[in-house]
Amino acid sequence: MVGILDRSRRKLMGAVVTGASVGLLFRGSRIKAAEKMTKQQAEYRDAPNGIYSCGMCTLFEKPKSCKVVEGEVSEDGWCKAFALAD
Numbered sequence: 445m446v447g448i449l450d451r452s453r454r455k456l457m458g459a460v461v462t463g464a465s466v467g468l469l470f471r472g473s474r475i476k477a478a479e480k481m482t483k484q485q486a487e488y489r490d491a492p493n494g495i496y497s498c499g500m501c502t503l504f505e506k507p508k509s510c511k512v513v514e515g516e517v518s519e520d521g522w523c524k525a526f527a528l529a530d
């Protein structure tokens with residue numbers, strides 16, 4: 445009987461440790477996802493793409509930043525991550 449309880453406890457502790465590890469991994473991947481792209485990765489340019497520009501992108505943050513591209517961006521710029529509001 446004691447042996448069965450011991451095994452169950454060990455299984456439970458294993459599940460707790462595994463769950464904690466998965467939680468840490470998940471947190472780590474969320475931190476990575478929160479990192480911004482470089483301008484080069486986003487193919488950012490300081491000119492609009494036709495009628496589309498950072499100024500009308502939902503990811504633009506006045507006065508000169510972007511939620512997904514690092515560094516300063518121009519209101520008249522554009523990149524491949526451009527997103528219009530629905």
Ligand code: SF4
Binds near residue numbers: 503509510522526
């Ligand atoms: S077009 Fe690109 S750089 Fe400009 S605000 Fe949108 S996502 Fe950021």
